Amino acid sequence: CSFLIYHLISNLVISVGEVTLGEGNRNKLQKTQREQEKAKVTQAACALLNSGGGVIRLEMANEDEHPVELGLDLEESLRELIQSLDLHAFFETKQQGRCYYIFVKSWSSDLFPEDRSVKPRICSLGTSLYRRSGTSVRLMDSREAFNFLKTKKRSPKILGKQPSSRVLKVRCQNPHNLDPAHRIFQKDQLEYGERLPFPESQFVEFKQFSTKHILQRVKDIIPEYVPAFANTEGGYLFIGVDDKSKKVLGCAKENVDRNSLREKIEKAIYELPCVHFCQSQCRINFEVRTLDVLAGGELYGYACVIRVKPFCCAVFSEAPSSWMVKDKHVRSLTTEEWVDMMMDTDPDFESQLSLSSGPPLSRPVYTKKGLEHKEDLQQRLFPVPPGHLQYTPESLWKELSSEHEGLEELINEQMRPFSQGILIFSRSWAVDLNLQEQQGVICDALLIAQNSSPILYSVLREQDQKLVNMGGYTGKLCVMTKVLRLSPESHAEPLAGSGSPIDYPTSYDLEDTQQMEALLQSLVIVLLSFRSFLSDQLGCEVLNLLTAQQYEIFSKNLCKNRELFVHGLPGSGKTIMAMKIMEKIRNTFHCEANKILYVCENQPLRNFISNKRICQAVTRKTFMKNNFKEIQHIIIDEAQNFRTEDGDWYEKAKSITQREKGHPGILWIFLDYFQTSHLVDNGLPPFSVQYPREELTRVVRNADPIANYLQKVMQEIIKNPPFNIPPGSLEMLREAQWAQGVPGNFEIMERSTREQIVTYVAKTCKLLFEKGYSPKDIAVLVSTMDYVEPYKHKLLKAMRKKRVVQVSDACDMLDDHIVLDSVRRFSGLERNIVFGIYPRTAESAILYNILVCLSSRAKQQLYILWHDDC
Structure with a gap:
């Protein structure tokens, strides 16, 4: 149960050992000890803020028996972490005996009062990003760093390919001497006591060290001043010049070796972390010159000048001071990890969970326009009833009650103290959370009730953090655990590890219906989300939500639904469902990937x-x-296009899944008769015996103009179906629901020759690329494989004229190229933009079916080009 809780809700507990508490007690500590204790607490707090929240457990080093406060220095460090926001909004404290607890809520930039666009997504004690401000070096705070990085990311091409090669100009009062710093930089020697003819400025910094430890002092200043110049407009760092008098004093030759000084500087600069948003991976562009300092014609020592040019992206002094919990350990973030998390942004879709207001580890979640939002899905699947406690799903509760004697009495007894809320049953919350099923569990039940923290009950036979980091819940949250054993006497026996050893503050209870519904909407995201195909295109993880119809099929008890026919309309998500079911099979039956077979028609x-x-x-x-x-x-996927030329595939599949007597395997078959692309026997059993059967009638893929065209074409199939399609299988169109409000484009036109067609396709692709589309967005589909090669040569020639990219087939969809393939081979796949090239003489009996196959592959834009078969 603790394993399950860890994945459901952030109940992380970090023990930091002994810490002295109380203002008076802490004032008596030596500075070193005080700083060490403060570092332990702030690192743990930062890690929990960035990891979904949790609890810091301290052992009181002081002997006070009465309650004590944290101490002003600890409070100030925590306030610094949260950008001076209300401390109580993120931290609460409680003393239990000699233990002191700090309850940490997950960070959410949604609490910032200003515009979301300036809200950093993670907490940090320091950004390690410096910039010049007048004659000073300024360490950026998280908000300044966020804006700086956002600006760099938005326009890296300005400086991106090569660092700026312009000569740095130093503004000075003398209009006839526009760049005096550069003139000094080009010299070989200076006079001791010489006064430089320009002051410090945004582009110039003077440093003078009288100590013998010059090399160490130089090493110490490099990580501040060089990044500051590189992150602003460049500049010069003079070492050996007094900043007040502007006199050249140099570093005495007895205290420094010329070559060692240069090597130390170069090594320190090369070690500075750099992050690129552009294609260039260039390093910091700098030059070091060591100048002789003469006194009375004799060598006194050396001055050093470092010229730094503006950097294309971002230079850090060191890795930012930020932490996260990973594998139950607190670890610091690397510079790259910190930037990636800080700069995560939402894709431009209808958002269900926005990165701008979600916890740091959450991923963007979206639905297609016109589909149910998380609020609608929550009201449909997990409604909070007014004034009473509801058990849901009702059908599962009835099954469980009838299967296990005494379960109803046991649950009712546990629910007696609660008057309003919802108790959500599952045969295995572990499987619902995409984890392996826990052995010996009759059922799990999650209670969301008013005036109570959520409670997860696990009912045993005789003998994570996902709600926050995935579901995006931003309130204070802990899930209490209660492990019950259903004994012959039908009473509850709390087992070891049941309950929480920490007494959470009452602010962690759900106060009203609004808070319960907010938590249930996060639960909707956890249970209904899946990794979007868009993730592969964007290079970052994006989540979609299942429709309620898809979730109801996905939630079926696999042990009671070993064979199932799933009929789905075009664009209803059959392939997504096939992948989700395979994940569920793996977790339910504890089997490896090599035990599960996916069969389709095309490579x-x-x-x-x-x-x-x-x-x-x-x-x-x-x-x-x-x-x-x-x-x-x-x-089995896309089964309507299977053939029997190599034998009876259906009987073979049944014999494989049923060969283990008493323990049959799973055989689920996904198909859509509307997309039948041939006239031969498909090997499916007769439609009348395809039971049990479920239907997916909620169409989620296509933009409005494409969906409207699809509906018209599918009506033509119903009017005159091909002889190998059972008419009864087409009646599901009457139950179809189409997502509305998704903009797109549909065009159908005549082009008489192949040359005209390929010219049109190449020209349109060029315009699409200028609007920001990628080759990964586009597919060009022809009627049969016979047309692929003839069109490929002409299309490549036309593309070269338009300076457009590579063309290849669909066998590797993730490559950055335009797909050119047949409609049949593209079955089950999709792209944002599809060009369909079709001859007038195509097989008339299945013409409309092929048009359905073609059109349903396009998500946003569809172009159908008719031509003579020449």
Whole structure:
């Protein structure tokens, strides 16, 4: 149960050992000890703020028996972490005996009163980013750093490919001497006591060291001044010049070696962390000159000048002071990790969980326009009833009650103290959270009730942090655990580890319906989210939400639904469901990926699924050739386009999944008769015996103009279906629901020759790229493989004229190229923009089916180009 709780809610507890508490007690400490204790507490607090919240446990080093406060220095360090926001909004304290607890709520920049665009996503004690401000060096705070990095990221091309090569100009009062600093920089020697003809400025800094430890002092100042110049407009750092008198005093030759000084400076600069947003990976552009300082014609010592040019992106003095919990240990973030988290931004979609207001570890979650939002899904799946406690899902509760004698009495007894809320049952919350099922668990039940912290009950047979970091819940939250054993006497027996050893403040209780619904909406994100295909295009993880219809099918008890036919309309998410079910099979039955087989008709879809590493993936032809002795579970996708030319694939799949007597495997078959692309036998059993059967009628993929065209074409199929499609299978269109409000483009036009077609495609692609689209967004689909090669040569030629990118087939969808392939081979895949090239003489019996296949592949823009078969 503790394993499950860890993944459900952030109940992280960090023990930092002994700490002296109380203002008077802390004032008596030596400075070193006080700073060490403060560092332990602030590092733990920073890590928890950035990791979903939790608890810091301190052992009181002082002997006070009465309650004490933290101490002003500790409070000030915590306030510094949260950018001087209300301390109580993120931290609460409680003393229990000799233990002192600091309850830490997850960081959320949503509490900033100003515009979200200036809110840093993570907490830091220091950014390690410096900039010049007049004659000073300024350490940026988190908000300044966020704006600085955002500006650099938005326009890296200005300086991106090479550092600026312009000569630095130092503004001075003499208009006839525009760059005196550069003139001094080019010299070989200076006179001791010589006064330089310009003052310190934004572009010039003077430093003079009288100590013998010159090399160490130089090493100490490099990480501040060089990044400050590089992050601003560049400048000169003069070492050996007094900043007040502007006199050259140099470093005495007895105290410094010329070569050692240069090597020390260069080594210190090369060690500075740099982060790039541009394509260039260039290093800091600087030059070091060591000048002789003469006194009376004799060598007295040396002065040194470092010229720093503006850097294209960002230079740090060291890694930022920021921490996170990973693998139950507090560890510091690297510079790259810190920048990645600080600069995470939302993709431009209808957001369900925004990075700008979510906890640091949350990922962006969105739905297509026109689909249910998390609020709608929560009201449909987990409504909070007024004035009473509701058990849900009702059907599962009835099943569990009938299967396990005494369970109803046990649960009702536990619920007696609660008057309003919702008790959510699951056969395994572990599987629902994409974890392996826990052995010996009858069921889990999560209680969300008013005036109580959430409680997770695990009911055993006789003998994470996801709600915050994934669900985006920003309130104070702990989930209490209660492990119950259903005994023959039907009473609850709390087991070891049940409950929480820490007495949380009452502010962690859910006060009203609004707080309960906010938490349940985070639960919706946790349970219904899946990794979007868009993640592969953007290079960062983005989450989509399942529709309520998809979630209801996904939630089925696999042990009671070992075989299932899932009929889905085009764009209803059948392939997504197939992948989610394979993940659930793996967690429910504790099996490895090599025990699960995914079978489809075409190589491109096989390759796409194989890259997910959740199963073995093969085409139907390969499936019919091999034995697959280790396979226990089979998922069939796009089954309407299977064939029987190599044998009866359906009977083979059944025999494999049923060969272990008494323990049959899973056989789920996904299909869509509307997308049938041939006229031969598909090997499916008759439609009348395809039971049990579920239907996916919520269409989520296509923009409005494309969806409207699809509906018209599908009506034509219903009017005159091909002979190999059972008419009853098409009636599900009457139940179709189409997502509305998604803008897009649809065009259908005549082009008489191939040359005209490829010229139009190349020209349109060039315009799309100028608008910011990528080659990964585009697919060009032809009717059959016979047309691929003839079009490929002409298309490549036209693309070269327009200076457009590479063209290849669909076998590796993740490559940065335009796909050119047949409609049939692109089955099950999708791209934002699709060009469909189709001859007038195409097979008329399945013409509309092919048009459905073609059109449903396009998410945003669809261009259908008819031509004569020439």
